[in-house]
Amino acid sequence: MKETQTIESTNKVTKTTERITGSQAIVRCLIEEGVKVLYGYPGGAIMPVYDELYKYQDKIHHVLTRHEQGATHAAQGYARISNGVGVAMATSGPGATNLITGIADAQIDSTPMVCITGQVPSQLLGSDAFQETDIVGISTPITKWNHQITKASEIPEVIAKAFYIAKSGRPGPVLVDITKDAQFEEFDFSYKKCKGVRSYKAVPKTDASKIEEAAKLINAAKKPLVVWGQGVILGEAEEEFKAVIEKAGLPAAWTILGASAIPTSHPLNVGMVGMHGNYAPNVLTNECDVLIAIGMRFDDRVTGSLNTYAKQAKVIHFEIDPAEVDKNVKTDVAVLGDAKESLSQLLPLLNENTHEDWHQKFKDLYKIEYDKVIKDDLHPTKDGLTMGEVLKEINTYTKGEAAIVTDVGQHQMIACRYAEFNTSKSNITSGGLGTMGFGLPAAIGAKMAAPEREVVSISGDGGYQMTIQELGTIFQQRVAVKVVVLNNDFLGMVRQWQQLFFDKRYASTEMTNPDFVTIAKGYYINAKRVTKREELADAVKKMIESKEPYFLEVCVEKEDNVFPMVPSGASVSDIRLE
Amino acid sequence: MSEEIKQFTVSVYTENNIGLLNRISAIFQRRHINIESINSSVSEIEGVSRFTIVVNITESQMKKFIGQIEKQIEVIKAFYHTEEETIYQESCMFKIKSDLLFEERQIQNIIKESGARIVTVNREFFVLEKSGRKEEIELLHRELSAFGIMQFTRSGRIAVTKDEMKISSMLEAFQH
Numbered sequence: 001m002k003e004t005q006t007i008e009s010t011n012k013v014t015k016t017t018e019r020i021t022g023s024q025a026i027v028r029c030l031i032e033e034g035v036k037v038l039y040g041y042p043g044g045a046i047m048p049v050y051d052e053l054y055k056y057q058d059k060i061h062h063v064l065t066r067h068e069q070g071a072t073h074a075a076q077g078y079a080r081i082s083n084g085v086g087v088a089m090a091t092s093g094p095g096a097t098n099l100i101t102g103i104a105d106a107q108i109d110s111t112p113m114v115c116i117t118g119q120v121p122s123q124l125l126g127s128d129a130f131q132e133t134d135i136v137g138i139s140t141p142i143t144k145w146n147h148q149i150t151k152a153s154e155i156p157e158v159i160a161k162a163f164y165i166a167k168s169g170r171p172g173p174v175l176v177d178i179t180k181d182a183q184f185e186e187f188d189f190s191y192k193k194c195k196g197v198r199s200y201k202a203v204p205k206t207d208a209s210k211i212e213e214a215a216k217l218i219n220a221a222k223k224p225l226v227v228w229g230q231g232v233i234l235g236e237a238e239e240e241f242k243a244v245i246e247k248a249g250l251p252a253a254w255t256i257l258g259a260s261a262i263p264t265s266h267p268l269n270v271g272m273v274g275m276h277g278n279y280a281p282n283v284l285t286n287e288c289d290v291l292i293a294i295g296m297r298f299d300d301r302v303t304g305s306l307n308t309y310a311k312q313a314k315v316i317h318f319e320i321d322p323a324e325v326d327k328n329v330k331t332d333v334a335v336l337g338d339a340k341e342s343l344s345q346l347l348p349l350l351n352e353n354t355h356e357d358w359h360q361k362f363k364d365l366y367k368i369e370y371d372k373v374i375k376d377d378l379h380p381t382k383d384g385l386t387m388g389e390v391l392k393e394i395n396t397y398t399k400g401e402a403a404i405v406t407d408v409g410q411h412q413m414i415a416c417r418y419a420e421f422n423t424s425k426s427n428i429t430s431g432g433l434g435t436m437g438f439g440l441p442a443a444i445g446a447k448m449a450a451p452e453r454e455v456v457s458i459s460g461d462g463g464y465q466m467t468i469q470e471l472g473t474i475f476q477q478r479v480a481v482k483v484v485v486l487n488n489d490f491l492g493m494v495r496q497w498q499q500l501f502f503d504k505r506y507a508s509t510e511m512t513n514p515d516f517v518t519i520a521k522g523y524y525i526n527a528k529r530v531t532k533r534e535e536l537a538d539a540v541k542k543m544i545e546s547k548e549p550y551f552l553e554v555c556v557e558k559e560d561n562v563f564p565m566v567p568s569g570a571s572v573s574d575i576r577l578e
Numbered sequence: 579m580s581e582e583i584k585q586f587t588v589s590v591y592t593e594n595n596i597g598l599l600n601r602i603s604a605i606f607q608r609r610h611i612n613i614e615s616i617n618s619s620v621s622e623i624e625g626v627s628r629f630t631i632v633v634n635i636t637e638s639q640m641k642k643f644i645g646q647i648e649k650q651i652e653v654i655k656a657f658y659h660t661e662e663e664t665i666y667q668e669s670c671m672f673k674i675k676s677d678l679l680f681e682e683r684q685i686q687n688i689i690k691e692s693g694a695r696i697v698t699v700n701r702e703f704f705v706l707e708k709s710g711r712k713e714e715i716e717l718l719h720r721e722l723s724a725f726g727i728m729q730f731t732r733s734g735r736i737a738v739t740k741d742e743m744k745i746s747s748m749l750e751a752f753q754h
Contacts, residue, residue, distance in 0.1 A: 136597055137597075137600060140597055140600050140601055140604060141601075141608065144651065145651040145652075146597065165651055197651060198593075198654070199592070199593050200651045200652075321649065322645055322648070322649075323642070323645030323649045326641070326642075327645070
């Protein structure tokens with residue numbers, strides 16, 4: 001800080017500028033944006049920023065992950081549990097390219113994240129310099145916005161814009177690439193939060209007439225079905241949502257990212273839709289007369305074949321992103337805008353209703369699913385342990401208060417189907433991209449954002465090994481996450497498909513696994529392996545009661561399948577129970 | 579029920595940004611749609627750029643593309659129009675051996691009838707420029723091909739629409 005000067009702006013507001021370096025400005029911008037924790041990995045082109053982070057350790061906590069991908073997933077976990085913006089930092093070249101999977105994941109799952117990458121000095125751009133990659137070019141199709149800074153004076157405005165864009169409207173990842181010379185350059189710093197970008201409308205205006213049309217359809221419906229997604233959580237519209245379904249007596253089903261917006265035990269919660277969702281909401285999607293989609297995007301894993309998806313129903317779509325309207329499913333009434341706002345406007349227009357006969361259908365179909373699938377998943381009589389019974393024990397000891405962070409595969413579907421959620425933002429998983437390796441680092445971010453909450457990471461033996469090195473981060477930071485691996489020595493979901501659709505040719509899905517308990521112990525993490533049913537409850541209890549990080553491996557039946565299942569490209573009502 | 583593929587002219591008003599061309603072209607590339615022509619220039623509004631893109635797709639695809647284009651942060655607004663709704667021009671240039679201009683009388687007739695303009699003539703070659711609709715340019719190209727063309731290039735389409743595009747009022751609305 002060389003000099004301080006005061007500028008009188010025209011509207012008599014006093015602004016102070018200070019002469020500082022670009023790298024100091026970056027850290028100061030992060031502090032201004034309320035960033036308390038960021039995840040990253042240092043390297044040549046970002047070293048000046050790390051030097052500043054060293055000086056600001058009392059204000060901002062940098063977590064060294066063991067791989068840049070881990071930094072992005074940790075930032076995502078942080079954002080998902082807190083509704084804040086996750087921040088990840090990396091150097092140029094391989095550091096930056098290692099962020100790509102996490103950025104793509106955040107883009108498709110609408111997670112607010114700001115990634116900051118160092119870049120070679122501006123005079124070397126395009127010269128194939130050491131650790132130079134065109135990260136702005138590479139990340140363009142998977143970022144909500146990205147920008148390269150080559151002059152220190154751009155830093156405050158661009159970072160302010162980055163946070164605004166990442167968080168506002170439909171959230172998403174933003175990448176800011178900063179050349180090393182801009183990090184060293186001195187300039188007059190002042191910070192102003194971004195309040196708008198003229199070419200970007202974060203939230204489209206809600207049309208009151210559309211809400212009236214929607215209310216009319218809902219009031220006239222005999223067999224209404226709500227399918228809600230993450231929009232309810234991102235829009236913090238949980239209360240408004242609950243009020244709407246309760247008043248109109250609407251059975252409500254969730255997409256994987258919508259899970260936990262209302263408690264699992266809520267009487268109107270009829271379960272998950274989609275490929276491994278519940279039987280009733282999938283079958284009745286093709287029987288309802290009005291389908292009310294709220295903050296969801298009709299992903300193909302939700303809809304199955306579009307040609308046979310809810311063709312009999314009038315479709316109402318509450319959506320913040322105009323590009324999602326009519327993208328996959330043609331809607332009769334599209335209500336653009338923020339879910340919280342739209343639903344609170346909808347509430348007074350709705351008639352009270354209970355739809356008892358219609359609800360009975362959900363109960364009847366649940367009974368079928370219970371007898372054919374759920375009973376054996378949760379209360380198995382065969383020898384091998386099931387993933388479902390592990391979830392049941394976790395529910396018992398967490399009392400539904402834990403945030404469940406999952407990876408991708410069979411365990412993920414089982415966890416989403418059986419985990420009990422009492423509070424919102426409790427299901428953190430990679431839905432759209434299906435990123436194996438997401439779970440463990442995301443759990444680290446989630447636990448750090450919400451240290452008061454129990455955070456249970458559940459992975460399979462495949463995905464766990466994709467980011468297993470983040471055990472090092474858990475150890476170094478003493479993050480008290482509970483890490484469960486459901487080990488079937490297979491890439492279980494792929495094996496299931498091979499069994500069902502490729503005549504049991506198990507190509508490259510069997511895994512010869514290491515001793516996971518020894519590995520965890522190598523990181524000085526308490527660890528236990530369970531192979532027998534009688535050990536399970538105690539082991540889960542001990543894990544949950546631990547105040548420290550804890551690793552639990554459960555060796556489950558090798559060739560169990562996840563049902564129900566809507567085969568790829570089939571109709572949701574052709575869901576298979578076995 | 580397959581929908582008819584039509585030619586659309588897309589007008590995209592944007593902030594002037596380095597990476598934007600990449601973002602917009604990626605939207606088409608990702609969905610395996612060929613861009614027939616693309617042109618970028620300043621627009622009638624100071625500081626606002628305008629892309630003119632020609633694509634052959636169905637109207638329902640077109641609407642989805644507009645949604646994806648407008649979703650880009652630095653895109654102010656995107657419009658699509660059919661042939662009938664626009665006035666458009668393309669421009670082309672021919673480089674031809676100068677001898678032909680004097681030896682082949684027919685070339686002079688072709689130039690006169692097509693409304694093409696001679697930009698320059700020297701001892702070796704002359705350069706012909708023609709603006710017009712695609713078919714007119716194609717016709718001229720066919721006619722001159724018989725004599726031999728040293729170089730040929732055609733520009734992307736530029737177009738104005740018959741109806742109004744309310745960009746200025748949108749930008750003003752942001753100021754308030």
